[in-house]
Amino acid sequence: MNTNEKIQESLELKEKALGLLAGAIAKLMLRFKLQRGKFHHLLDEKLVQEAKKQDTDANIVTLAIRTGIDRRYIKKYLDSEMPRARPDKLVTILEDVRWTAQRYYNSKTIPTRGPFRTFQSICEQRAPSTLTYTAILEELIKNGNLKDLGNNKLELLKLRNTTVKDDIKYSQISANQINRTVDTIVFNASTDLLEDKLVQQTIFSTQINPTNFDELHKDIKLITKEYRSRMADLMISYEENVNVGTYPEYGFSFLEYKFLEHKTKFSKYKTEE
Known part of the structure; x- marks a missing residue:
């Protein structure tokens, strides 16, 4: 080469x-x-x-x-003086819908179609020419922002998408998990001696029939439950009687995963380090 x-x-x-x-x-x-x-x-x-x-x-x-x-x-x-991001186009459209409905119709409803003071005219002004007002309307109805009342009328239900509390919590958990994984990868990539590298190992196979995934999942949970208990005891044995946050965070993680997309290139049972 x-x-x-x-x-x-x-x-x-x-x-x-x-x-x-x-x-x-x-x-x-x-x-x-x-x-x-x-x-x-x-x-x-x-x-x-x-x-x-x-x-x-x-x-x-x-x-x-x-x-x-x-x-x-x-x-x-x-200095963390982040430039102001442009408002989301859908949010801008919904804000205009609310203002127009209150200003000209004294309600939460607005005409769907028409050249002036309608949902169509707002979309044509605010959205790119490549997006039709019908496509935008379909998305906003799907998100629960607007309701089609028929007879060329729309009702504004809410301005922004409501995020479920559990979703917010899980997004934080996911971000922390990714950040920890990246820190380990970067540390290992910058460390020459093998004995100094943090544990970074993945075991996977592409020869397990998906119909057996549920059973395998149960077996993995049983094994990791045992190891998790042992690892937790090990961590506690190293802890000192100081306030939480005194020292940098140190931990371990188990992550079970599966790719739902079918792979055409198969390989035998593997371990990645």
Whole structure:
């Protein structure tokens, strides 16, 4: 393999890794209704702050080069002065619907179609030309924001999506779990000696019939319950009688997973480190 082929292969692997990462984030954002605009700005902010953390002597120009972010925004990100994200288009449309309904119709209802002071006219003004008002209406009805009353009338039910309390809690748990996993991966990638690396191991197989997944799941839970108890006892044996938060967090994690998408390339029982 020549140098150009190696470079091309390296670029393809990096692109694949980015795709997997983006896919994971997309699943979380859709599941927990997280705003894309805010995430975009937070990502840039964290990139700058993490780059500065890794090299405290790095100046604004250096940070701009390393992160690919316009140097005009570097200081703002360092100071956590995040630029204001553009409002979500659906939220903007709903705000206009509420204002129009109250201002011109003295109610929570608004005409669906028509050139002026209607849902259609609001969408044509606020949304990109590639999105039809009917497609937007379908999504807002599905989300429970609007109700079609018939006779060319819509009723505003709520401005924003209601997030279930358990969803908020689980989104926090998921974010913490991902953050811990990433910290372990980054630490191990930066550590040369094998004995100093943290435990990072995955056992998987692509030769188990999905009809047996439920039974396997029960067996795994029984085994991990035993190990979890032993590991917890081990952690407690190392604890000191100090206030919670005195020392950095140290822990372990069990994560059972399955890919529902069928893979065409099969491999035997494997262990990843």
